[in-house]
Amino acid sequence: MEKAMDVEMEREGGGEEEEEETESVSDVLRDRFRLSTISIAEAEAKRNGMEISEPIVACISDLAFKYAAEQLAKDLELFAQHASRKIVKMEDVVLSGPTLLLGPDTARGRMHVSVVSCGP
DSSP states (O other): OHHHHHHHHHHHHHHHHHHHHHHHHHHHHHHHHHHHHHHHHHHHHHHTTOOOOHHHHHHHHHHHHHHIIIIIHHHHHHHHHHTTOSSOOHHHHHHTHHHHHHOHHHHTTOOOOOOOOOOO
């Protein structure tokens, strides 16, 4: 009986460690994505002879990450499912091009203007 409790405790503890590791990996990916986005925004501003403020750069970075994490991931999953696959392939990313360039509603034949806010 005691061994069964020990095994159960190990399973529960292992789940917490795995969850923490997943969160840690997600945090690293989010930070790298944001740094890349900031670098691109600053380079584009410089290339066009413009200045861009830190709050605007942070806002662009947050919006890009939210879009990639939420909408793009859903679209890629749907493209893969439509092709009866469980794995996203490069062709799914290519098919998401109109969504990336024009936004999800425009790519589906609808266009609207939305107001977004930045920050937590």
